[in-house]
Amino acid sequence: MGVDYYNxxxxxxxxxxxxxKKSYRRLAMxxxxxxxxxxxxxxxxKFKQISEAYEACSFSFWGVLDKQQTSDCxxxxxxxxxxxxxxxxxxxxxxxxxxxxxxPQKRQIYDQHGEExxxxxxxxxxxxxxxGGGSGGSSKGFNPRNxxxxxxxxxxxxxxxxxxxxxxxxxxxxxxxxxxxxxxxGSNENGFRSYSENVTPKKPPAVESKxxxxxxxxxxxxxxxxxxxxxxxxxxxxxxxxxxxLTIEVKPGWKKGTKITFxxxxxxxxxxxxxxxxFVIDEKPHDVYIRDSNxxxxxxxxxLAEGLGGTTVQLKTLDGRDLSVPVTEIVxxxxxxxxxxxxxxxxxxxxxxxxxxxxxxxxxxxNLTPEQRAGLKRTLGG
Numbered sequence: 396m397g398v399d400y401y402n403x404x405x406x407x408x409x410x411x412x413x414x415x416k417k418s419y420r421r422l423a424m425x426x427x428x429x430x431x432x433x434x435x436x437x438x439x440x441k442f443k444q445i446s447e448a449y450e451a452c453s454f455s456f457w458g459v460l461d462k463q464q465t466s467d468c469x470x471x472x473x474x475x476x477x478x479x480x481x482x483x484x485x486x487x488x489x490x491x492x493x494x495x496x497x498x499p500q501k502r503q504i505y506d507q508h509g510e511e512x513x514x515x516x517x518x519x520x521x522x523x524x525x526x527g528g529g530s531g532g533s534s535k536g537f538n539p540r541n542x543x544x545x546x547x548x549x550x551x552x553x554x555x556x557x558x559x560x561x562x563x564x565x566x567x568x569x570x571x572x573x574x575x576x577x578x579x580x581g582s583n584e585n586g587f588r589s590y591s592e593n594v595t596p597k598k599p600p601a602v603e604s605k606x607x608x609x610x611x612x613x614x615x616x617x618x619x620x621x622x623x624x625x626x627x628x629x630x631x632x633x634x635x636x637x638x639x640x641l642t643i644e645v646k647p648g649w650k651k652g653t654k655i656t657f658x659x660x661x662x663x664x665x666x667x668x669x670x671x672x673x674f675v676i677d678e679k680p681h682d683v684y685i686r687d688s689n690x691x692x693x694x695x696x697x698x699l700a701e702g703l704g705g706t707t708v709q710l711k712t713l714d715g716r717d718l719s720v721p722v723t724e725i726v727x728x729x730x731x732x733x734x735x736x737x738x739x740x741x742x743x744x745x746x747x748x749x750x751x752x753x754x755x756x757x758x759x760x761x762n763l764t765p766e767q768r769a770g771l772k773r774t775l776g777g
Contacts, residue, residue: 400448410452416549416630419449423546424659424668446542549632598668602661603654606674608645610681614713614739616647623672626662634663643674648689648742651678684713689749690738694756702726702757710751712737726755 401408404418422445424430431438606619620640627637643655653676661670678686685692695708701722708720720734731754738749763771 400451403444403448404452406452413630415449415452419445419545420549420628420630423449423549427546443542446540446545450540450545597666599661599664599670601656601671601673603673603675605677606643606655607677607679608649609679610684610686611713612645613649613676613678613686614647617645619643619645621674623660625660625672626664627669628663628665632665634665641672645676646742648740649676650688650742651676683711686739687752688739689741691749691751692754693751694754696756696758697722697726698758699760702755708732708753720753722755726757728757730755 401410404410404415404422406414406418410418423442426438426441426445428435428438428442606621608617620642622638622640624636624638626634629635639660641657641660655674655676657672657674659669660672663669683693691713693710697706703725706722708722710718710720712718718734718737720732722732724730724732731752734751734753736748737751741747741749
């Protein structure tokens with residue numbers, strides 16, 4: 396069995412024309428070589444496959460044949476059918492007959508010279524029809540039109556700025572025919588002509604949206620589900636609303652300003668690439684802790700007696716642990732106690748953490764008895 400065009404387009408054999416258009420738009424945009432500079436060869440091959448598959452699956456034929464012509468075609472002439480339903484021999488005969496009958500010039504050539512007379516007709520885009528072999532090409536098989544011409548029909552003025560030889564036409568591909576994917580001959584080994592160094596894809600600025608996260612989420616990590624609404628271009632080239640749920644894996648240690656990009660998930664406009672959607676991490680204020688890069692800061696109040704005589708600070712960590720921190724030194728003005736590796740995770744250093752820094756406020760008594768004052772003087776040597 397030959398190439399399964401339906402499988403290439405990820406549709407079933409009962410797919411409607413709108414289904415084919417929608418699938419083509421999605422796949423062609425995904426695999427266009429300008430969008431895949433790091434996998435150019437694979438993208439070129441995929442892009443040609445997708446274009447050929449769309450051309451094959453979407454090309455329906457309506458013809459009015461007389462009895463003799465109907466017997467040649469072995470199909471009821473008033474029904475619409477797709478060329479992929481026939482084997483190669485049937486397809487060539489049927490396509491030639493029906494295409495010729497709908498064009499007086501082609502019919503005259505066919506009547507005088509038969510199928511051989513059609514081989515030397517101009518390639519698609521210059522008066523020919525899409526099922527000839529082209530000059531020097533094979534007379535069998537399916538020779539689709541120029542891949543970027545099909546692309547330009549969907550996206551209007553191409554978002555990738557193709558060079559063109561006429562309205563809506565591209566000069567990257569030639570239409571020489573031949574090969575598994577006929578009609579895609581070119582000047583290099585992959586059948587693609589080289590890109591212009593001045594070509595710049597026309598892509599709108601990214602759409603940015605804040606993603607507020609609690610300090611606990613940024614400490615432990617979390618999974619967020621975000622429902623988005625955006626404008627997309629449908630199979631008919633019109634904008635339509637679409638909703639989608641995106642999953643964001645918030646990594647431990649991410650900081651405010653971290654960006655998560657979803658390529659092509661922003662709004663679409665006819666004739667342009669879809670915009671990227673970017674979520675920007677925003678940090679919610681915390682009731683207890685303040686973040687300082689990879690460190691956590693906290694302020695604790697202690698009495699004068701605790702500051703002088705020692706105490707133990709009881710804390711609840713951001714991941715829910717109970718942490719006891721003994722204070723054995725005298726708490727002087729500006730004193731800061733550092734607890735190593737109890738700060739925020741360091742995103743670029745898995746397993747490593749910043750520090751927890753405890754600052755103190757000493758509560759002084761508002762009243763002292765004469766005896767207390769005398770006792771303090773004796774103790775402190777005042």
